Amino acid sequence: xxxxxxxxxxxxxxxxxxxxxxxxxxxxxxxxxxxxxxxxxxxxxxxxxxxxxxxxxxxxxxxxxxxxxxxxxxxxxxxxxxxxxxxxxxxxxxxxxxxxxxxxxxxxxxxxxxxxxxxxxxxxxxxxxxxxxxxxxxxxxxxxxxxxxxxxxxxxxxxxxxxxxxxxxxxxxxxxxxxxxxxxxxxxxxxxxxxxxxxxxxxxxxxxxxxxxxxxxxxxxxxxxxxxxxxxxxxxxxxxxxxxxxxxxxxxxxxxxxxxxxxxxxxxxxxxxxxxxxxxxxxxxxxxxxxxxxxxxxxxxxxxxxxxxxxxxxxxxxxxxxxxxxxxxxxxxxxxxxxxxxxxxxxxxxxxxxxxxxxxxxxxxxxxxxxxxxxxxxxxxxxxxxxxxxxxxxxxxxxxxxxxxxxxxxxxxxxxxxxxxxxxxxxxxxxxx
Amino acid sequence: xxxxxxxxxxxxxxxxxxxxxxxxxxxxxxxxxxxxxxxxxxxxxxxxxxxxxxxxxxxxxxxxxxxxxxxxxxxxxxxxxxxxxxxxxxxxxxxxxxxxxxxxxxxxxxxxxxxxxxxxxxxxxxxxxxxxxxxxxxxxxxxxxxxxxxxxxxxxxxxxxxxxxxxxxxxxxxxxxxxxxxxxxxxxxxxxxxxxxxxxxxxxxxxxxxxxxxxxxxxxxxxxxxxxxxxxxxxxxxxxxxxxxxxxxxxxxxxxxxxxxxxxxxxxxxxxxxxxxxxxxxxxxxxxxx
Ligand SMILES: Nc1ncnc2c1ncn2[C@@H]1O[C@H](COP(=O)(O)OP(=O)(O)OP(=O)(O)O)[C@@H](O)[C@H]1O
Ligand SMILES: [Mg+2]
Numbered sequence: 051x052x053x054x055x056x057x058x059x060x061x062x063x064x065x066x067x068x069x070x071x072x073x074x075x076x077x078x079x080x081x082x083x084x085x086x087x088x089x090x091x092x093x094x095x096x097x098x099x100x101x102x103x104x105x106x107x108x109x110x111x112x113x114x115x116x117x118x119x120x121x122x123x124x125x126x127x128x129x130x131x132x133x134x135x136x137x138x139x140x141x142x143x144x145x146x147x148x149x150x151x152x153x154x155x156x157x158x159x160x161x162x163x164x165x166x167x168x169x170x171x172x173x174x175x176x177x178x179x180x181x182x183x184x185x186x187x188x189x190x191x192x193x194x195x196x197x198x199x200x201x202x203x204x205x206x207x208x209x210x211x212x213x214x215x216x217x218x219x220x221x222x223x224x225x226x227x228x229x230x231x232x233x234x235x236x237x238x239x240x241x242x243x244x245x246x247x248x249x250x251x252x253x254x255x256x257x258x259x260x261x262x263x264x265x266x267x268x269x270x271x272x273x274x275x276x277x278x279x280x281x282x283x284x285x286x287x288x289x290x291x292x293x294x295x296x297x298x299x300x301x302x303x304x305x306x307x308x309x310x311x312x313x314x315x316x317x318x319x320x321x322x323x324x325x326x327x328x329x330x331x332x333x334x335x336x337x338x339x340x341x342x343x344x345x346x347x348x349x350x351x352x353x354x355x356x357x358x359x360x361x362x363x364x365x366x367x368x369x370x371x372x373x374x375x376x377x378x379x380x381x382x383x384x385x386x387x388x389x390x391x392x393x394x395x396x397x398x399x400x401x402x403x404x405x406x407x408x409x410x411x412x413x414x415x416x417x418x419x420x421x422x423x424x425x426x427x428x429x430x431x432x433x434x435x436x437x438x439x440x441x442x443x444x445x446x447x448x449x450x451x452x453x454x455x456x457x458x459x460x461x462x463x464x465x466x467x468x469x470x471x472x473x474x475x476x477x478x479x480x481x482x483x
Numbered sequence: 484x485x486x487x488x489x490x491x492x493x494x495x496x497x498x499x500x501x502x503x504x505x506x507x508x509x510x511x512x513x514x515x516x517x518x519x520x521x522x523x524x525x526x527x528x529x530x531x532x533x534x535x536x537x538x539x540x541x542x543x544x545x546x547x548x549x550x551x552x553x554x555x556x557x558x559x560x561x562x563x564x565x566x567x568x569x570x571x572x573x574x575x576x577x578x579x580x581x582x583x584x585x586x587x588x589x590x591x592x593x594x595x596x597x598x599x600x601x602x603x604x605x606x607x608x609x610x611x612x613x614x615x616x617x618x619x620x621x622x623x624x625x626x627x628x629x630x631x632x633x634x635x636x637x638x639x640x641x642x643x644x645x646x647x648x649x650x651x652x653x654x655x656x657x658x659x660x661x662x663x664x665x666x667x668x669x670x671x672x673x674x675x676x677x678x679x680x681x682x683x684x685x686x687x688x689x690x691x692x693x694x695x696x697x698x699x700x701x702x703x704x705x706x707x708x709x710x711x712x713x714x715x716x717x718x719x720x721x722x723x724x725x726x727x728x729x730x731x732x733x734x735x736x737x738x739x740x741x742x743x744x745x746x747x748x749x750x751x752x753x754x755x756x757x758x759x760x761x762x763x764x765x766x767x768x769x770x771x772x773x
Contacts, residue, residue, distance in 0.1 A: 368577070375603070
């Protein structure tokens with residue numbers, strides 16, 4: 051009296067039908083898997099292309115041509131008789147460098163030739179010498195051998211020599227090339243690690259331009275964003291998920307949070323400009339305002355992901371705690387939150403990564419200004435990494451091209467570090483069973 | 484199909500189903516039979532109605548649960564046993580749209596009411612759930628949680644003592660005493676359920692509610708928990724929901740039979756299983772429906 055005998059199919063027929071469909075089922079599965087592999091391969095390929103492109107373009111920015119000079123901190127030439135703040139500010143370090151260059155190439159005469167010669171060295175080299183003298187006042191009146199940055203045109207030419215034999219002269223004259231090659235042959239011009247890139251802020255001169263100000267600005271901005279958006283976002287999510295009554299108002303709030311997540315980020319920039327800068331009169335270009343604007347932008351992301359991870363906490367845990375007589379607050383703090391924390395952190399990191407790469411809203415609040423000094427606090431004017439990339443990508447000098455890519459590499463490095471921290475944190479928290 | 488009809492006989496089949504039909508149709512005027520009230524009631528429930536939104540899940544149930552008594556609640560799936568049980572420590576509060584009417588009191592103290600705080604109530608009325616649900620914390624922390632949040636133990640030594648006592652009474656101490664710092668979720672299903680019982684008794688409740696506590700357990704673990712219930716009866720009042728008639732017969736003194744949200748019969752367990760008063764009860768325990 052089995053069901054099978056009641057249908058008009060025999061077992062054999064059934065088996066045949068299954069077998070007939072089997073081939074197409076397997077085929078479909080293969081195709082599906084093929085699609086999956088193909089899309090992953092595409093993704094990996096895209097990342098690889100991006101990375102090789104950026105690294106091949108940007109890695110040369112981490113070295114910089116430097117010229118060895120025998121400088122004499124001659125008080126007469128410098129025009130000072132003691133080393134203190136005021137006299138250093140007026141001291142003629144450029145003259146010292148010019149002397150050193152003239153001594154190295156005594157044959158050079160004539161005004162234009164000399165000017166050509168002086169332009170071998172970065173116009174910022176004087177600042178380096180000043181710093182050295184400030185740190186070692188006993189050097190006044192002494193001679194020493196120092197490495198100073200070469201001009202960016204020189205640097206571009208030297209770097210191009212490794213690609214082709216004649217190199218790319220660009221704005222470098224034939225005469226200059228002769229000097230450069232002479233210095234190279236004698237080992238007085240070398241590509242050395244580009245410390246400037248990591249210690250300086252932006253500059254009009256590529257060889258003096260560094261990522262420090264933007265990096266510190268980004269870190270300050272992210273700090274403000276994290277400190278504000280994570281607690282606010284988590285608190286909002288907990289309230290909405292655990293405490294708020296389910297009614298029309300909370301539905302409305304939920305819909306609006308979801309909408310907010312899709313608002314173009316530049317709108318938050320305009321809002322920030324109107325509210326934080328024009329109304330509250332907070333300083334322009336400051337990480338504080340940048341962080342506030344990015345908080346507005348990342349809050350929806352954090353709230354949505356926090357709510358999702360709160361929802362995913364099994365209800366049996368809540369019931370168990372409630373059944374023990376835990377108050378709602380205790381249920382949340384002792385049981386739900388620890389279990390939801392890894393998920394919340396993931397959401398927060400995604401939000402932070404988004405904030406780190408954000409440019410448009412920051413342009414609105416003036417973080418696009420040309421800023422040379424490394425910021426020391428959240429109210430100092432500063433810029434951020436993506437804006438710095440944007441600025442350099444816009445600059446005509448060839449030397450800025452490699453710096454653009456190098457800045458992207460720094461940005462990616464920060465991103466990877468952040469994500470690694472997140473994974474590590476999550477692992478650590480998850481181990482609490 | 485034809486063979487079956489022939490075997491069973493058309494008359495018998497038809498007769499059976501109409502009999503059942505008649506039973507079900509009587510639901511409109513079900514009156515609780517037996518002895519729902521007792522003199523020394525720990526829990527008193529009078530005219531309890533429970534609604535989930537618009538639908539009523541419990542209809543006018545009145546019942547007493549006596550001191551140091553085990554009352555078993557049986558009935559077909561969906562008849563409202565869990566719903567009724569969850570009223571007793573207000574776990575229904577957590578369900579959106581659930582509304583409870585009627586008078587419920589614990590030792591004369593009202594259970595529902597604007598002034599009643601559920602936190603101390605739930606400390607007095609503990610609960611063990613159908614599926615073992617230890618916290619994802621250590622065995623020690625699981626048991627110590629209740630005493631900690633209610634501030635029962637102030638010193639570590641006191642807490643240690645409570646934990647050990649509770650685990651001993653739940654019959655779990657010997658199995659876990661060397662791994663108190665290991666996660667409670669790493670225990671076997673039966674051990675987890677005993678851990679949940681230990682957790683519930685750690686706050687010395689007066690009443691323990693158990694909703695099918697053995698449904699996920701093998702016969703040996705079940706027997707262990709039934710033994711435990713018998714031991715616990717000395718100090719606690721217990722209400723247990725079960726689908727196993729044998730279990731109800733083994734552990735309880737009184738049995739309440741629910742049908743479609745109504746309390747059909749309450750009697751001594753022995754009476755219910757040997758000589759049920761109501762025909763619905765009889766139909767259920769003889770396995771004619773459910
Ligand atoms: N959260 C809820 N929302 C709406 N209706 C519910 C809810 N929980 C239970 N019900 C309904 O209330 C009635 C009683 O359910 P209850 O869970 O109390 O039954 P039960 O007797 O415990 O069944 P079982 O033996 O299967 O556990 C059922 O009809 C069920 O569909
Ligand atoms: Mg149930």
